[in-house]
Amino acid sequence: MSHTYESALSHLAALQSNRAITSLFSPPIIPASASSTAPKQDLNALAIPEMLSWLQRAGLSRDDLAAKLRCIHVAGTKGKGSVCAYLTALLVRGDGDTRRAVGKVGTYTSPHLVSVRERIAIDGAPISRDLFARYFFEAWDACTEAARAELVSRQAGKSGADGGPTREGEGISEEELQGPATKPFYFRFLTIVALRAFLGEGVRSAIIECGIGGEYDSTNVLPPTSVTASVVTQLGIDHVGMLGATLPEIAWHKAGVCKPGRKCFTRKLDGEGSTEALATAEKTMQVLQQRAREKGATLVEVEDADVERWGGIKANENEAGSLEGGFQKYNQALAVHAAQEHLRVLASESPTYSSHGGNRANTAADERLNDISPSFTSALQYARLRGRCETREDEQGPITWLIDGAHTGESLTEVARWFSSKVIRDTSKVRTVLLFNQQDRDAAKLVSGLLEGIKENLPHPTDRGHGQSFTHAVFSRNDLKPCTLKNDISEETGPERDLSVQSAAAEALRTISPATPTSVLDNIADAVAEIRAVASRNEGAQTIVLVTGSLHLAGALLLTLEPDAED
Structure with missing residues (x-):
C-alpha cells in the first residue's frame, strides 16, 4: 500500500462520514428537559468507550497524552473556531518567557475549508503533506494490525477440540483487514491522527476543538490531567438529534469538557427581550453551573458588561485573513482568560518559569481584560481564521x-x-x-x-x-x-x-x-x-x-x- 499524501486522502474518503453518523440521531430522541441529569435514552452512551478502544488500537496511550500534552478544550455552538484561532495566536505569538513555557503549539479544529491539513496545525500552520501522510498511515496501519490480532485471538479461542481453526472469520480477506471496515469513522480517525502528530512532533500545548457537543465528543477522551482549561463558547440550537432541542439540553452536552480542578470559561447568558428568553438563559446557566459542580470544575462566567467596557482588540485590516467583526470581542475575552489560565497551570508545573517573572498570568492584574500584555494585544490583532469574517x-x-x-x-x-x-x-x-x-x-x-x-x-x-x-x-x-x-x-x-x-x-x-x-x-x-x-x-x-x-x-x-x- 502506497503511503503517499494522495493515498491518504483516498483512504480518508472511504471512511464513514460524520453525516452518516449524525443521521442516526434524527428524529431527536432526547426528551426536552432542562435537567442536568444525562438523558436516559441516548445513542451517544457508548461513544467514549468506543473512542478509548480506538485509541488503544491506534497505538495511543492515555498515559502518554497525560504526560506530554497540556490542552485547552473548546466546546460551544458558535465562535469555537474563532476562539481556537485567538488561542493559537496568543500562545504562538507570546513573548520569550511565555513562548518557552508553552513550547510547540498544536491546534485541532474542524471542519476544513480547502485542505484537510487545516484541521491539524503546529505553531499556527497546517502540517505538511508528508507529515499528514506519515501520521495518517501510522494510525491506519496500527488499526489494521490490531484488527488482525483480534481476529487471530478469536479464531484461537473458538478452535475445535482437535486444535484446528473454526470457519468463523475465514471469510475476512486481507483487503478487508486493511480497508475502512477496521477503522473508526472520519472524525474519530482524524482526532487520532492529530493526537499522534502532536505527540510525534513534540507539541507541548494543544488547543482542541470539539466536533459536536462535548460530553460524548471524540475529543473528550483527553485525560483530565492533560487539560489546563476549557471553554464553552456561545450556545445555540444545532444538531438537535444528538444534543437536544433546547439550550439547557445543549448546555448539558457542551459542559462535558469541564475537568476536575480546572476552570471552564463561558459567556454569561443574561437573556434579552421576552420573559421566555430570560427564563431560558437562567435555566441554561443553571445547567452549566450544575455540570461544573458535578465535574469538580470551576465555572467562570465572563460578563458582557466587562467585555464591553474593555472593548476588545480591533483586527489588523491590512493583514489578509485577520478576524473582523465587533462581536469577536466576546470570543477574544474567552480566549484571553483561557490562555492566561493555561499559562498559570504551566507555571504551577514549572517552578523555574514562575520564579523568573515570565508568568504574567499568575498576577491578579491579568485577570482583568484591561491589563493584558502587549504580546496578547498584538496576537489578537493578527489572529487568522479562513472563512470567518x-x-x-x-x-x-x-x-x-x-x-x-x-x-x-x-x-x-x-x-x-x-x-x-x-x-x-x-x-x-x-x-x-x-x-x-x-x-x-x-x-x-x-x-x-x-x-x-x-x-x-x-x-x-x-x-x-x-x-x-x-x-x-x-x-x-x-x-x-x-x-x-x-x-x-x-x-x-x-x-x-x-x-x-x-x-x-x-x-x-x-x-x-x-x-x-x-x-x-x-x-x-x-x-x-x-x-x-x-x-x-x-x-x-x-x-x-x-x-x-x-x-x-x-x-x-x-x-x-x-x-x-x-x-
Whole structure:
C-alpha cells in the first residue's frame, strides 16, 4: 500500500462520514428537559468507550497524552473556531518567557475549508503533506494490525477440540483487514491522527476543538490531567438529534469538557427581550453551573458588561485573513482568560518559569481584560481564521469578497452587522451582491433573517434608487463545477442537481426585495463567473460580495478563487 499524501486522502474518503453518523440521531430522541441529569435514552452512551478502544488500537496511550500534552478544550455552538484561532495566536505569538513555557503549539479544529491539513496545525500552520501522510498511515496501519490480532485471538479461542481453526472469520480477506471496515469513522480517525502528530512532533500545548457537543465528543477522551482549561463558547440550537432541542439540553452536552480542578470559561447568558428568553438563559446557566459542580470544575462566567467596557482588540485590516467583526470581542475575552489560565497551570508545573517573572498570568492584574500584555494585544490583532469574517480582494477586478460560513440565524445576525459596517464605509457607487447557500436548514428563513438584520444595521440601502440591500443575488449549490460528463467524442450533461433549496431561498429574497435580480445555479464556478460579469458592468466602481450561509460554500468559493491551492 502506497503511503503517499494522495493515498491518504483516498483512504480518508472511504471512511464513514460524520453525516452518516449524525443521521442516526434524527428524529431527536432526547426528551426536552432542562435537567442536568444525562438523558436516559441516548445513542451517544457508548461513544467514549468506543473512542478509548480506538485509541488503544491506534497505538495511543492515555498515559502518554497525560504526560506530554497540556490542552485547552473548546466546546460551544458558535465562535469555537474563532476562539481556537485567538488561542493559537496568543500562545504562538507570546513573548520569550511565555513562548518557552508553552513550547510547540498544536491546534485541532474542524471542519476544513480547502485542505484537510487545516484541521491539524503546529505553531499556527497546517502540517505538511508528508507529515499528514506519515501520521495518517501510522494510525491506519496500527488499526489494521490490531484488527488482525483480534481476529487471530478469536479464531484461537473458538478452535475445535482437535486444535484446528473454526470457519468463523475465514471469510475476512486481507483487503478487508486493511480497508475502512477496521477503522473508526472520519472524525474519530482524524482526532487520532492529530493526537499522534502532536505527540510525534513534540507539541507541548494543544488547543482542541470539539466536533459536536462535548460530553460524548471524540475529543473528550483527553485525560483530565492533560487539560489546563476549557471553554464553552456561545450556545445555540444545532444538531438537535444528538444534543437536544433546547439550550439547557445543549448546555448539558457542551459542559462535558469541564475537568476536575480546572476552570471552564463561558459567556454569561443574561437573556434579552421576552420573559421566555430570560427564563431560558437562567435555566441554561443553571445547567452549566450544575455540570461544573458535578465535574469538580470551576465555572467562570465572563460578563458582557466587562467585555464591553474593555472593548476588545480591533483586527489588523491590512493583514489578509485577520478576524473582523465587533462581536469577536466576546470570543477574544474567552480566549484571553483561557490562555492566561493555561499559562498559570504551566507555571504551577514549572517552578523555574514562575520564579523568573515570565508568568504574567499568575498576577491578579491579568485577570482583568484591561491589563493584558502587549504580546496578547498584538496576537489578537493578527489572529487568522479562513472563512470567518474574512475579507479578500479579487485578483480579476474591483471586487471585495466578504466571506463568512455562518449557518444559523444567530450567526447570520452577526454577519449582517459586519456586512453593514463594511458597506457604510464605501461610497454610494458601491454595488453589493449576495452569494448564499444552506443545504441542511431552512434556507428561506435564514435569508429572510439575514435581510432583516442588514435592514436594521444599514442606515441607508446600498442602492438608493430601488431600496434593496443587494443589487444582485446568486443562490448556488456547493458543487465546484458544472455537472457534465466528458469523453473523447462529446460532452454530455450529467444528471440534474436538485435546486429546490436554492430556488426557495431565491423566492424568499424576491418576496422581500422584488427589484433585486436573482440567479439560481448548481455550481460555484458559474456563480463566480456571473458575479464577475455583474461587477464588470459596474463601470469600475467597487462591488462588495457577501458570501455566507454555509462553511462548505465558503470552502468551495476559496477553492474556486485559489485554483492552485493544494488539497
